[in-house]
Each structure stands twice: as C-alpha cells, then as structure tokens.
Amino acid sequence: MADALSPTAAPKQVGKRRALSRYLILVLAAGFVALLAYGLMISGDRRVTEGQAPDFTLTSFEGKTYRLSELQGQVVVLNFWATWCVSCKDEADDIERVWRQYRDRGVLVLGVNYLDQEPLNRQWIQNYDITYPNGPDIQGRIYNAYGVQGLPETFIVDPQGQVAKVFIGPVTEAQLVAELERLLRH
Amino acid sequence: MADLGLLALTIALFVAAFGIAANLIGAWQRRPALVVAGRNALYVVSAFVTFASMVLVAALVRRDYSLAYVVGHVSNDLPLFYRVAAFWGGQAGSLLFWTLVLSLYAYAATVAQWERQPVLRPYVTAVLLTTQLFFLVVLLFSANPFARLWVLPDGNIEPRVVAPAGAVAHQVTDGSGLNPLLQNYWMVIHPVMLYLGWVGMTVPFAYAVAALVTRQLGNDWIRVMRRWTLVPWMFLTAGILMGSQWAYVELGWGGYWAWDPVENASLLPWLTATAFLHSIMIQERRGMLKVWNMVLIGTTFGLTIFGTFLTRSGVIESVHAFALSNIGPLFLAFMALTFFGYLWLLLSRWDDLRSVNQLDSVLSRESAFLFQNLVFFGIMGVTLFGTLYPLISDFLSRFLPVDRMSLAAPWFNKVTGPLFIVLLALMGSAPLLAWRRTGRAALRENFTFPLVFGLATALLAFLLGVRRPYAVLSFAVIGFVLGGILQEFYRGAQARRATRGESWPAAVWTLLRRNQRRYGGYIVHLGVLMIAVAITGANTYQIEAQANLAINESMRVGNYELTYMDLRQVAGPTYDQVRAVVGVKRNGLVTDPVMPAMNFYRSRAGQDQPTNEIAIRMGLTEDLYVVLAGWENNGQTASFKAYVNPLMSWMWIGGAVMILGTLAAVWPHATAEERRRSEAAAPAAGVRRA
Numbered sequence: 001m002a003d004a005l006s007p008t009a010a011p012k013q014v015g016k017r018r019a020l021s022r023y024l025i026l027v028l029a030a031g032f033v034a035l036l037a038y039g040l041m042i043s044g045d046r047r048v049t050e051g052q053a054p055d056f057t058l059t060s061f062e063g064k065t066y067r068l069s070e071l072q073g074q075v076v077v078l079n080f081w082a083t084w085c086v087s088c089k090d091e092a093d094d095i096e097r098v099w100r101q102y103r104d105r106g107v108l109v110l111g112v113n114y115l116d117q118e119p120l121n122r123q124w125i126q127n128y129d130i131t132y133p134n135g136p137d138i139q140g141r142i143y144n145a146y147g148v149q150g151l152p153e154t155f156i157v158d159p160q161g162q163v164a165k166v167f168i169g170p171v172t173e174a175q176l177v178a179e180l181e182r183l184l185r186h
Numbered sequence: 187m188a189d190l191g192l193l194a195l196t197i198a199l200f201v202a203a204f205g206i207a208a209n210l211i212g213a214w215q216r217r218p219a220l221v222v223a224g225r226n227a228l229y230v231v232s233a234f235v236t237f238a239s240m241v242l243v244a245a246l247v248r249r250d251y252s253l254a255y256v257v258g259h260v261s262n263d264l265p266l267f268y269r270v271a272a273f274w275g276g277q278a279g280s281l282l283f284w285t286l287v288l289s290l291y292a293y294a295a296t297v298a299q300w301e302r303q304p305v306l307r308p309y310v311t312a313v314l315l316t317t318q319l320f321f322l323v324v325l326l327f328s329a330n331p332f333a334r335l336w337v338l339p340d341g342n343i344e345p346r347v348v349a350p351a352g353a354v355a356h357q358v359t360d361g362s363g364l365n366p367l368l369q370n371y372w373m374v375i376h377p378v379m380l381y382l383g384w385v386g387m388t389v390p391f392a393y394a395v396a397a398l399v400t401r402q403l404g405n406d407w408i409r410v411m412r413r414w415t416l417v418p419w420m421f422l423t424a425g426i427l428m429g430s431q432w433a434y435v436e437l438g439w440g441g442y443w444a445w446d447p448v449e450n451a452s453l454l455p456w457l458t459a460t461a462f463l464h465s466i467m468i469q470e471r472r473g474m475l476k477v478w479n480m481v482l483i484g485t486t487f488g489l490t491i492f493g494t495f496l497t498r499s500g501v502i503e504s505v506h507a508f509a510l511s512n513i514g515p516l517f518l519a520f521m522a523l524t525f526f527g528y529l530w531l532l533l534s535r536w537d538d539l540r541s542v543n544q545l546d547s548v549l550s551r552e553s554a555f556l557f558q559n560l561v562f563f564g565i566m567g568v569t570l571f572g573t574l575y576p577l578i579s580d581f582l583s584r585f586l587p588v589d590r591m592s593l594a595a596p597w598f599n600k601v602t603g604p605l606f607i608v609l610l611a612l613m614g615s616a617p618l619l620a621w622r623r624t625g626r627a628a629l630r631e632n633f634t635f636p637l638v639f640g641l642a643t644a645l646l647a648f649l650l651g652v653r654r655p656y657a658v659l660s661f662a663v664i665g666f667v668l669g670g671i672l673q674e675f676y677r678g679a680q681a682r683r684a685t686r687g688e689s690w691p692a693a694v695w696t697l698l699r700r701n702q703r704r705y706g707g708y709i710v711h712l713g714v715l716m717i718a719v720a721i722t723g724a725n726t727y728q729i730e731a732q733a734n735l736a737i738n739e740s741m742r743v744g745n746y747e748l749t750y751m752d753l754r755q756v757a758g759p760t761y762d763q764v765r766a767v768v769g770v771k772r773n774g775l776v777t778d779p780v781m782p783a784m785n786f787y788r789s790r791a792g793q794d795q796p797t798n799e800i801a802i803r804m805g806l807t808e809d810l811y812v813v814l815a816g817w818e819n820n821g822q823t824a825s826f827k828a829y830v831n832p833l834m835s836w837m838w839i840g841g842a843v844m845i846l847g848t849l850a851a852v853w854p855h856a857t858a859e860e861r862r863r864s865e866a867a868a869p870a871a872g873v874r875r876a
Binding site: 018022025026029032033035036037038039040115119 | 495514515518521522525526529533536574577578580581796816820
C-alpha cells in the first residue's frame with residue numbers, strides 16, 4: 001500500500017525502508033508490552049498503607065479541632081464510619097473499649113464521620129456511649145486523602161506520623177490491641 | 187453441586203488443549219478425521235463452559251453461601267434480577283461470563299461456517315480453542331468462581347478451591363450484596379452488551395489468523411467476516427452508549443463520557459472495528475487495503491483483551507475500578523503472545539498482502555477510505571496514549587523532570603475533537619466519490635447540494651445563537667453529511683419512481699430492502715449525526731451551577747429557577763433513600779418538581795457506600811439535571827449541583843437509530859432469492875455490476 005502511494009521509489013530503497021519499518025513496528029510493540037508490564041509492577045490501590053500519613057484537620061462535634069501534624073508523639077487511630085454503614089455497628093463497642101483502655105497511654109482515637117446526617121450521627125454516638133472525639137468529614141476530604149474505598153476502614157498512625165496499619169472492614173478489639181501493643185513497645 | 191461446575195471447567199480445559207493439538211496436527215498431516223475431532227472438542231468445551239455457567243447462576247439464585255463468589259456478590263435481600271446479574275457483576279463471574287459468550291460465538295461460527303472455508307477451518311478452530319483455553323486457565327488458576335471460603339488455623343478467612351490443611355469450612359448465612367453502583371438497569375445490561383461486542387471480535391480474528399497462516403488471503407473469508415464483525419460491532423456500539431447512559435444517570439457529574447480508562451477500553455476496539463468494517467469494502471471491491479484490514483482486525487482483537495486487562499488488573503486507576511487481582515500477569519502474557527505471534531504472521535506474509543490494484547486518484551472512494559483508516563487509527567492511537575499516559579509519565583519521571591499525571595477529559599476532547607470532525611466530513615464525502623476517480627462533472631453534481639445544505643445548517647445555527655467557531659464548524663459538517671444522505675435517498679427513490687411509478691414511501695422502503703447494506707449504512711450514519719449533534723450541544727453549551735440552599739431558597743441555572751422545598755427519608759427494597767424535593771420554574775412558569783436523591787444501600791457484611799439518584803428531566807432541546815450533593819443540620823440546608831445539557835437526548839435517539847440501521851444492514855436477505863430469480867427471468871434488466 002505504501003508502494004501504491006510511491007510507485008516511483010526504487011525497489012532497493014523500498015526493501016530497506018520496509019525492513020526499517022518492520023523493526024520500528026517491533027520496537028513499538030515491545031515498548032507497549034514492556035510499558036504494561038511496568039504498569040503491573042507498580043499497580044495497586046490508592047489506599048495509603050504506608051509512609052507519611054496525610055495531614056488533616058478534623059473539628060469534632062464538641063467543636064474541638066484536631067490536626068494530625070500537631071499530634072506527633074501519640075499513636076492515632078483513625079476510624080472512618082457512618083450511621084448508614086451496617087458493619088460499623090459491629091466494631092463500635094470494640095473501638096470504644098480500646099479507647100478507654102489506652103487513652104492514658106498515648107493513644108488518641110478519632111472517629112471520622114463520612115457523608116452522614118445529623119442528628120443520626122449524634123444519636124449513634126450516644127447509643128454506643130462513644131467517648132472518643134468524632135467529627136464530620138466535610139466533603140469527604142479525609143476520606144479521599146487516605147484513599148478509603150468503603151466503610152468501615154481504620155488507619156493507625158504511629159508517633160512519628162507514619163501509617164502503621166490499615167484495617168479494611170470491621171476491626172476487633174483483639175486486632176487493635178495487638179497493633180497498639182506493638183507500637184507502644186517501641 | 188458447585189463442585190460440578192469446577193469439574194466441568196477442568197474437563198473443558200483438557201478438552202480444549204486436546205482440540206488445539208488435534209486441529210494443528212490434523213492440518214499439518216492432512217488428516218481430516220483429526221480436524222473433525224478438533225471441531226468436536228470445541229463443541230464439548232462450549233457445552234461444559236455453558237454447564238459451569240448454569241451451575242454458577244443456580245448457586246447465585248439459590249444463595250449458596252458455600253461459594254466465596256456468592257458471598258461476595260449476593261445477599262439475602264437482593265432481588266432475583268440482580269442475583270442473576272451478579273453472574274457478571276464480579277471478577278471471577280465476569281470472566282466465566284466472557285468464556286461463556288466466547289463459547290457461544292465459537293459454536294455458532296463453527297456450525298455456520300463449517301461447510302465453507304475447508305482450508306481455513308482447522309486454524310480457525312484452533313485459534314478459538316486457544317482463546318477459550320486461556321480463559322479457562324485464568325478461571326481455574328487465578329479467578330475461580332467456584333472457590334469456597336475456609337477458616338484457616340490462624341483464624342484468617344480465605345477463598346480457596348482446595349481445602350487448605352487444617353481449615354474448616356466458613357459458615358455464612360448472608361452475603362455482602364452487589365456493588366450498589368451496579369444496581370441499576372443500565373448497568374446490568376451494559377456489560378452484557380460490551381462482552382457480546384468484545385468477545386465477538388474473536389471470530390473475525392480467528393479467520394484472519396487462519397488466512398495468514400494458510401496464505402489464503404483472497405476475498406472469500408473477508409466477505410463472510412463482514413457479518414461476523416458487524417454483529418459484535420452493533421453490540422459494542424450499544425454497550426458504549428449504555429455505559430454513557432449509565433454514567434449520565436448514575437454518576438452525577440452531568441456528563442456522559444469522561445475519557446476514563448475503562449470507558450476508553452470500550453472505545454478503542456470500537457474505533458478499529460469501525461474502520462475495519464469500512465475498509466473491507468475496499469478489499470471486496472478493489473482488492474486493496476489488505477494489510478490495513480489485517481492490521482485493523484488484529485488490533486481490534488488485541489484491544490478487547492487489553493480492555494479486559496485494563497479493567498481487571500488495576501494498572502490504571504479508574505473511577506470504575508471494581509476489582510483488583512492477580513490476573514494481570516496472565517493477561518499480559520496472553521496479550522504479548524497474540525501480539526507478537528500475529529505481528530510475526532503479518533510481517534512474514536507482507537508480500538502476499540500486496541494490493542492487486544493501485545490508487546488511481548486522490549479524489550476516489552478508495553483514497554477516502556484509506557484516509558478514514560488513518561484517522562480512525564490516529565484517534566485510537568492518541569486515545570491509547572492518553573489512557574496509558576499515567577504509566578508513561580510515571581516511567582519517564584524516573585529519568586526526566588516529568589510529573590506523574592493523568593490526562594483528563596479536556597486533553598482528550600482537544601486532541602480527538604478535530605479528528606472526529608475530519609472523520610465526520612469523510613463519512614459524508616466517501617459515498618459521494620466514485621470508485622477509482624471522480625471527474626469534475628460528477629464532483630459538481632454530487633457535492634453541490636450537500637455543501638449548500640451544510641452552509642445553510644451553519645447559517646441556521648448561527649442565527650439561532652450558536653457563536654462558538656467549533657460548534658458552527660461542527661454543525662456545518664453535520665449539515666453537509668446530512669445533505670449527502672438525503673441526496674442519496676432522494677436520487678434512489680426518484681429513480682424508482684421514474685421507472686416503476688412507486689409512491690415516495692414505497693420507493694424508499696424498496697430501496698432499503700433491495701440494498702440493505704448500502705441504505706442500512708446510511709441509516710447508521712444518520713444515527714452518528716444525531717450523536718454528533720448531541721456532543722456538539724452538550725460539550726459547547728452545557729450550563730452548570732451549584733449552591734447551598736436553605737429551605738425555600740432558590741438557585742438559577744440557565745432558564746430554570748430551582749427552589750429547595752423539602753428533604754425526606756424513604757425506605758427502598760435494599761436501600762434507604764434520602765430525597766430532596768426541588769421546585770422547578772422554567773422561564774418563570776412552574777412545572778413539576780424534581781427529586782434528586784441519595785441511596786444508602788443496606789448490607790450486612792463488608793462495606794457500604796451511598797449512590798446518587800440524579801433527577802433528570804429529558805427533552806429534545808435540553809435536559810435539566812439536578813444532583814443532591816449533600817445536606818447539613820438534618821436537612822435545614824442542602825447543596826445541589828444543577829446542569830442544563832442542550833440536545834443531550836439526541837445521543838440516545840442516535841444510538842437507537844444506529845442499532846436499527848445495523849440491523850437493517852445485517853438482516854438476512856429475505857428477498858435475495860426472489861430477486862435472483864426475477865433477475866434471471868428478465869435478462870434484459872440483468873446488467874450485473876462487477
């Protein structure tokens with residue numbers, strides 16, 4: 001077809017050009033496959049599972065402001081929840097128990113209430129007798145910063161501000177205790 | 187019971203491997219009995235895959251929670267319709283569904299084509315079986331829909347096919363339900379359409395490979411393949427449009443196409459398949475563009491596999507990323523194998539693919555088609571580049587001062603927009619150009635009316651207030667193409683009226699019936715024009731507004747005044763709905779209120795997420811589109827996003843017209859036999875064209 005467009009080209013030149021274009025096609029094809037292989041190697045979800053925990057500000061229902069970067073030196077347990085999330089009910093009591101157990105040992109539990117309704121969320125906090133600070137995640141900023149993909153998810157940030165552990169789905173007291181003990185021992 | 191499904195897939199795997207060997211050995215050693223055995227292997231594989239699919243569907247319908255896939259995609263309160271749809275709602279299930287569709291196509295193509303193409307058939311069957319084998323390997327070793335949940339000794343729960351040592355079966359009484367985003371009518375049939383489209387491209391690909399291997403590169407196979415490409419193409423077209431419709435009514439950003447990787451994955455093979463469908467006409471008629479056709483069909487197949495890879499491997503981040511898993515390496519290996527294998531075949535047969543004829547003139551139908559191939563391929567190339575740009579930039583950022591970034595919709599619109607307009611102009615010009623070369627008189631005769639019509643359309647648009655150059659140009663081209671199509675119908679019908687004295691409607695109808703391919707094609711083009719009208723309107727004249735409103739406060743968007751009236755909570759079958767009531771005034775006149783809402787799906791285990799229920803009031807000139815973005819203080823205030831999307835409905839109407847046109851083009855010729863008989867009876871009128 002290239003020949004059809006340039007019928008005057010000398011046969012030898014055409015042969016050379018064709019060989020060249022064959023190599024070019026092969027190189028392009030190899031590059032394409034290599035690129036996809038590279039993509040596979042670096043792929044993963046956007047959930048922040050390690051490294052520096054993204055900074056955020058959370059204003060609790062009581063009006064107190066918490067800023068992660070000002071909480072260094074403490075272990076921060078960041079729990080994402082909502083009243084419409086059924087499995088959040090399973091973990092509510094466990095998290096509260098852990099908070100009561102560890103609040104004096106340099107652990108802060110923060111409840112991030114994602115896309116929810118007042119007063120349902122305040123009623124929830126009363127029903128489960130939750131005493132750790134909770135606040136609304138306005139426009140889902142914290143949710144997005146941490147790459148959360150559904151509720152519930154719980155992030156543990158170590159005293160240096162690094163993400164130490166992520167729990168996807170409801171978390172149990174035993175799981176939290178094991179992780180906190182590990183972090184506090186250091 | 188579910189173990190029977192596993193058994194069926196395992197048997198299918200071995201039979202497929204046997205079938206490939208039987209076909210290849212049978213072809214090499216010229217032993218027809220082996221080839222027949224190979225064909226029967228394909229029937230057996232297809233039957234077992236169908237059986238395994240039925241087992242999975244039965245498990246989903248009966249809520250057999252012993253299977254991990256059922257637990258993950260069904261729940262006690264999920265209605266029957268969605269329990270069936272859960273078959274293709276998750277990764278393992280959708281791969282089995284893919285294999286099922288492939289098996290049905292493979293069976294149909296083998297049965298229909300067995301008597302023809304005796305030289306090609308062992309290779310065709312081998313390629314079909316190889317693709318089946320690949321998917322069976324993925325299903326059995328990487329994404330098995332028949333895996334069960336086990337409690338391991340350390341307390342972790344894992345899905346495994348074979349019970350791990352010391353593990354106990356995990357007892358579940360309720361599943362976690364179907365992804366709420368998928369609980370939508372469009373979303374249920376959209377993937378089915380896409381799969382029917384994607385998978386169907388395997389058949390023409392298998393024929394292309396067989397033609398290359400046997401060097402039987404004549405036009406016989408390509409004539410048959412037109413129909414086997416047109417049917418999946420129609421499904422792909424429908425699938426893409428349904429996906430747009432889903433994005434439009436469900437995702438809530440006022441648009442229908444975001445150039446998201448997953449959307450691009452469906453568009454890429456459509457572009458090359460569309461080019462192929464046009465390009466094969468040139469090979470049929472003039473024996474030209476053979477290399478192009480081989481490249482286009484190979485690329486189309488490669489892109490369908492690439493699309494699955496993209497959507498299922500998590501290589502590129504997407505708003506649609508429903509599933510991540512380890513099937514990536516397997517897909518990559520298969521892609522690389524087909525890619526290089528096909529490329530080698532193509533390069534080694536290059537000389538056999540040389541054209542019999544040469545281009546005589548730039549002003550010919552052939553060159554218009556060559557040009558359209560280039561433009562289609564160009565659009566495909568830039569879309570692929572844009573889709574992979576996050577990877578490319580990530581890679582380059584290691585050596586060069588480049589930021590890792592994704593290319594967003596504006597980039598795609600800017601780059602592909604002009605190419606699509608050129609394509610539209612070609613779509614209008616090609617049918618007006620003669621084969622080989624177009625003389626000056628014919629040029630004047632064919633182009634005058636469409637050009638005048640195009641200019642008149644642009645002028646009309648301008649007078650109606652369209653001022654942006656891009657939109658005016660787009661309307662001019664749309665008018666030009668429309669003028670050309672009208673002229674074709676007019677001339678054809680006029681000729682019938684003159685010779686047979688038929689009435690206008692009768693003349694148009696017989697025209698369509700007598701030359702389904704040609705006039706069906708024009709109807710498809712009309713549908714494309716309607717979609718072009720919608721894209722031009724919605725992309726250049728969308729109006730957007732957002733506001734946080736207290737009760738009885740209002741906002742304006744275009745000619746509409748929206749008033750926040752109330753917020754209510756309503757219980758649905760599987761969800762709770764928070765619904766806002768918004769009063770609507772258009773040009774000061776009160777119309778019915780709209781009710782944008784948010785659904786909160788109830789599910790027992792796993793994670794929950796809300797979905798938008800957008801209020802859309804559709805109209806032929808514009809859509810009003812209202813999204814409930816959030817609320818505070820128990821509904822004392824609420825935030826809304828509202829859009830006015832001009833001409834949007836034409837996208838869906840145009841889509842329906844495209845499907846109708848395709849059906850008209852592929853519908854079996856009921857009158858073909860009669861026509862042949864009547865032509866034979868009247869030899870005077872039987873001046874046959876070559």
